[in-house]
Amino acid sequence: MKLTILGCSGSVPAPGKPASGYLITVDNDESVVMDLGPGTLAALQAIQNPADAHVVFSHLHADHCTDFPSLMVWRRFHPDAASYGRDLCFGPVDTPIHLGRLSSNEPGGVDDMSDTFAFAPWVDGQTEILGRVTITPYRVLHPIEAYALRVREPATGKVITYSGDSAYTPNLVTAARGADLLFAEACWGPSGEGMAPGMHMSGADAGRVAREAGVGHLVLIHIQPWADVEATLAAARSEFDGQISVGEPGQVYAL
Template identity: 30%
Template structure:
């Protein structure tokens, strides 16, 4: 299994960066997790003409799903005739993307399946778990023989984070905040320290912090997460490649 970071920003992309998006490859099968602002050009460098095999989108916020419309256009108008592929997402994702233009509709090019839920997609068992956010959000767990990747999407603190990331080889966790929120404040995103704590409770082997608020010092987030997580911690960076044969590389 190999993971390429397409984007790592929350809300909007900093110059030269993109919002949430990850390309996951295993045995020649290419699955995309989220397609936020500016992820599509980076994806097309790895998958010309949008030749991916499946897409999973955690929720309808534009920093996680807007470039799904771009992928739809590439596969509809592009140079190659491509087969329909699975799209796993909460039901409101397709509704939001389809409001951008009348045609083509997502269901014309994708087999749309609802998250949360479980489904076999190529070599991956894909399982979704509902997690708290401003809108319906599904954390995603990808399993192949011998490897497990977990991804929170966007989430507040919740005991299900330990279930989602249980014994994961790589846990991709949003770490939007650095300052501790006020007590009693409604929680729909995590601090870096909380990401480390939930990864520790899950027994994850490796933690990838992502969804950094624009302008944040990512070194601070790494140090905060290290206060609660004893394993290897990586800050997501555009074009970073993580495989299980060596250290992260660009």
């Protein structure tokens, strides 16, 4: 199982750094895209046909989903690489309405995705099968319905947990328990002091989750472009003495 970072800039894209999107691949199986923020569809095109993937969403804030209407255009109308079947799509319960409004031809209308995606909403703690991986969503702490995603390859037992967007919450620790890789947001930079509550984590929070969950490797993601990356990394190290790195677009993590 491999995870490729399509983009991981926090809250907004930055030059050369798309917003949130992650590609899960397993040999001889269809891939899974987790989130599809601004700029990630272009990054995906450099790796594979974007139509050959299931798509799942941690939540529906713009920096995690707004390349989806463009993906719909690709899947329906590309002259050589359109989709000729339906893939799976999982996300918060309002996903078809929220994203359908973005790609509708009519003001207030909702574009029906069912011609190209079979959608089902996440159920907290209920494992879904997507080819050769399973994904279990865990409800986390954010202003809207949001989930951390625990991805497991049953053939190897390897686990990748993606925090999505969340403040520190015990459910995130549960989602990351014993994971080989934890991709944890650190949007607030070194410290969340003075920041809005119930929204994001700092580097220290991400390190705390990694320590409490006993993960193998912590990857800090979703750091805002104006944050101090080195100070954020140092804050994470103050809480977790295991392997830590900072995610960048194009990086590939193989298990």
